[in-house]
Amino acid sequence: MAKRAPKKYPSLRFFITVTIMIIVGLVLVLSVGFYYIKTSSILRKTSRDSIVRELNQVNDTIQDQVEIIDSIIPLFMSNEVIQNALENPGAGINYPFSVERQMSYIYNSSALSEKNFTDSIYIYNSRSTVYHAYTSGILENVDDTSEFLQSTIDSANPHLMCYTSPLHDQNMYFARNLYSSNSGNRIGMIVININAQKWIEYCSKTIDPSWFIMLFNKEFSLSSDSDFSKDQLLDLYSSLTAQKNSVLFKEQSFGGRDYFMASQSLERLGLTSAVAAPKDLLLENLNSTLKSYLLVTLAVALLSLMAAFIISRAVTRPIDTMIFHINEISKGNRSALPPEGFYQEFRVWAQSFNQMLLQLDTYYQDIYQQKLLIKNAEIRALQSQMDPHFLFNVLNTIAWKAQMIDNEEIYEMVISLGSLLKMNTLSRNHNFTSISIEMEYVRLYVYLQQMRFEDKISCDIQIPEQVLSCEIPCLSIQPLAENAIVHGLEPKKGKGHLIIQIIEGDDSQLEICIIDDGIGFEVIPDIQSIASSEKDSHTHIGMKNLDKRLKLLYGPDSGIRITSIPNKCTTVSFHIPRKEFTHDI
Numbered sequence: 001m002a003k004r005a006p007k008k009y010p011s012l013r014f015f016i017t018v019t020i021m022i023i024v025g026l027v028l029v030l031s032v033g034f035y036y037i038k039t040s041s042i043l044r045k046t047s048r049d050s051i052v053r054e055l056n057q058v059n060d061t062i063q064d065q066v067e068i069i070d071s072i073i074p075l076f077m078s079n080e081v082i083q084n085a086l087e088n089p090g091a092g093i094n095y096p097f098s099v100e101r102q103m104s105y106i107y108n109s110s111a112l113s114e115k116n117f118t119d120s121i122y123i124y125n126s127r128s129t130v131y132h133a134y135t136s137g138i139l140e141n142v143d144d145t146s147e148f149l150q151s152t153i154d155s156a157n158p159h160l161m162c163y164t165s166p167l168h169d170q171n172m173y174f175a176r177n178l179y180s181s182n183s184g185n186r187i188g189m190i191v192i193n194i195n196a197q198k199w200i201e202y203c204s205k206t207i208d209p210s211w212f213i214m215l216f217n218k219e220f221s222l223s224s225d226s227d228f229s230k231d232q233l234l235d236l237y238s239s240l241t242a243q244k245n246s247v248l249f250k251e252q253s254f255g256g257r258d259y260f261m262a263s264q265s266l267e268r269l270g271l272t273s274a275v276a277a278p279k280d281l282l283l284e285n286l287n288s289t290l291k292s293y294l295l296v297t298l299a300v301a302l303l304s305l306m307a308a309f310i311i312s313r314a315v316t317r318p319i320d321t322m323i324f325h326i327n328e329i330s331k332g333n334r335s336a337l338p339p340e341g342f343y344q345e346f347r348v349w350a351q352s353f354n355q356m357l358l359q360l361d362t363y364y365q366d367i368y369q370q371k372l373l374i375k376n377a378e379i380r381a382l383q384s385q386m387d388p389h390f391l392f393n394v395l396n397t398i399a400w401k402a403q404m405i406d407n408e409e410i411y412e413m414v415i416s417l418g419s420l421l422k423m424n425t426l427s428r429n430h431n432f433t434s435i436s437i438e439m440e441y442v443r444l445y446v447y448l449q450q451m452r453f454e455d456k457i458s459c460d461i462q463i464p465e466q467v468l469s470c471e472i473p474c475l476s477i478q479p480l481a482e483n484a485i486v487h488g489l490e491p492k493k494g495k496g497h498l499i500i501q502i503i504e505g506d507d508s509q510l511e512i513c514i515i516d517d518g519i520g521f522e523v524i525p526d527i528q529s530i531a532s533s534e535k536d537s538h539t540h541i542g543m544k545n546l547d548k549r550l551k552l553l554y555g556p557d558s559g560i561r562i563t564s565i566p567n568k569c570t571t572v573s574f575h576i577p578r579k580e581f582t583h584d585i
Contacts, residue, residue: 016315020308021301028297044260047277048249051262054207055247055275059264061203062273065115069174069192070160072110076190077178079106082123082131086187087180089125096131099123103133117198119171122149122191123178136195149173149191162269164196164220172196172220200224210281214274251279322349329357366552434581435502436468442477442500449485457489462501467510471581473549479542480514480560480572488518488570505575513573520564527560550574 076082081102103121107113113135120140123131130146148165153175163173175191196215204213204224212225249262254276263274439461446459481500489496499515527547543560550558554576564570 014312016312017305017308020311021305024301024304024308028301032294032297047260048262051211051260051275051277052247052249054211055262055264055273057206058203058213058275059266059273061206062266062269065199065203066160066162066174066268068111068115069194070176072106072112072192073160073176073190075106075110076103076121076123077181082106085129085131086123086125086178087182089127089129089187096129099131100133103131104135107133107135112192115199115202117195117202118192119195120193122146122193123188124150124191125188126186140193145193149175153177153189153191155186155189160268162271164217170195170197170222172199196222207275208277211275211277214276215271216274217271220271252276322353326353369548369552430474432471432581433474434468435463435470435472438472438474438477439463439468439500441475442481445478446481446485446498453490456495457485457498458495459498459500462499464502464504467502467504467578469580470510471579472510472512472576473546473553475542476546476550476574477512477514479546480512483543484514484516484518484570484572488516488520490518492518492567504578508578509575510578511573511575513571515569515571517567517569520566520568520570521562522566524562524564527562546574550576 079102081098085096085099103123107118107121112118116136118135120135121133122145124146125131128150130142132142132146145165149163152163152165153161155177158177158179161175163175165171165173172194173191174194175189177186178188178190179185180187200213200215200222201224204211207213212223214221214223216222247262247264249260252259252261254261258279259276260279261274261276263272265272443461446457450457450459477500481498484498489498497517499513501513501515503511503513505511527543547560550560558574558576560572560574562570562572
């Protein structure tokens with residue numbers, strides 16, 4: 001089976017850089033979108049306001065021109081010749097040229113002639129006699145126009161009326177019925193023929209050249225932009241019809257181009273006026289501004305990329321240094337510890353790592369010392385080793401001979417020494433035993449010492465029954481009892497007393513105390529610094545080894561403690577956790 005290639009993971013620097021770029025990019029995209037939407041909304045509102053304002057201005061101009069047209073009608077009525085032709089229709093037949101000459105004179109002296117968008121003027125009397133005056137060089141069929149006007153104009157309407165004629169697409173007709181100042185009866189009507197194309201061009205002088213205005217109704221359509229056909233304008237009219245006295249604003253596709261359009265109904269004229277502005281030109285500023293904003297955004301993105309690289313490098317550089325030192329340590333270079341001069345988090349990390357290394361060194365050193373102690377003990381045991389079976393056989397022989405001569409004391413001593421040697425030999429391969437077994441070993445040793453010194457040493461053992469089954473390190477009480485007898489009680493003049501005591505603590509601890517009333521210590525010594533000699537090297541080695549074993553097994557607080565009042569009381573103690581022993585020796 002083919003070995004699977006190890007999975008590759010992205011570096012932290014790559015992750016930080018990409019994350020920052022994604023966040024910055026997302027923020028920039030959102031800001032560009034927000035900027036475009038907000039700016040577009042503002043420009044649309046501004047465009048709407050501008051177009052509506054232009055529409056109102058165009059409508060005001062149209063209203064002003066209508067007022068001017070309406071204002072010259074009284075001038076014609078105030079002329080005596082024209083008034084006589086209307087009041088006396090029979091007399092006016094004899095001098096039509098005089099009436100038409102007066103009509104031309106009045107027009108040329110009025111403000112309307114300055115505008116130059118009037119083609120002709122018609123006046124009709126009650127007998128439908130036509131008085132016609134040209135005001136421009138454009139000729140028209142007067143009979144056809146007269147017939148249309150007389151059949152179309154409402155003779156009962158007293159107000160100014162506006163009409164468009166299918167005969168002339170470029171003309172608008174403003175008509176008013178005329179009434180006698182004497183009788184108040186209708187005596188005729190006056191019609192002013194306006195060239196609509198010239199009129200709308202005049203009204204569009206104030207707007208932007210790229211914009212255009214339109215005038216239309218169901219039958220009539222007119223635009224200041226000559227590129228649009230009549231059919232196109234009539235199709236547009238159906239979608240721009242506004243309600244009375246309100247302005248309609250909308251976007252409209254027209255002639256292959258999008259426009260912003262505003263329209264309003266002119267009730268007096270029966271027409272709808274509209275102003276249109278190309279959408280792309282109005283939003284051109286938005287696009288140019290957006291381009292500038294995008295350039296700024298690109299610059300910000302580049303700066304963000306640089307900042308992301310710098311930030312990721314600043315964050316990952318101490319990590320890279322840490323990894324380098326850890327790799328050095330893994331190669332066995334234990335002197336290459338991580339430095340502690342980074343950010344607070346890395347400083348804490350480095351300190352913790354260094355502390356861990358020190359603890360590992362201590363741990364391995366403790367293990368090494370423990371193995372060394374065991375090896376030294378094995379070497380010493382080998383140095384003094386004799387065949388155990390030989391010793392036991394010899395001791396049994398001596399005990400048998402002592403019993404043959406009825407010397408019970410020698411017999412008991414030899415039997416105790418044999419048991420002591422046997423237990424010592426068996427305990428070499430075990431680290432722990434029970435307190436009851438350990439105390440059997442101690443009792444044998446104390447008994448032999450009592451036999452040696454006869455009545456000089458007495459011993460009192462104070463151990464609760466319930467702790468005899470608890471676990472204790474092998475040979476942990478005997479070295480202390482031996483040290484108390486050899487160094488405390490043996491040098492003392494007179495009798496001495498030894499107490500072996502185990503106290504149950506409230507925190508599941510057992511405290512083992514060896515108390516004697518020997519010579520004691522003037523100064524409490526450091527156990528590991530006690531110097532050995534040829535005479536007492538065995539007891540000192542036992543004390544030191546026990547202290548080290550206790551600290552290795554239960555921690556530094558479990559070492560041997562010594563308190564002493566010289567020649568009165570000396571106590572050597574240690575404590576261990578209370579734990580039931582589960583293996584027999």
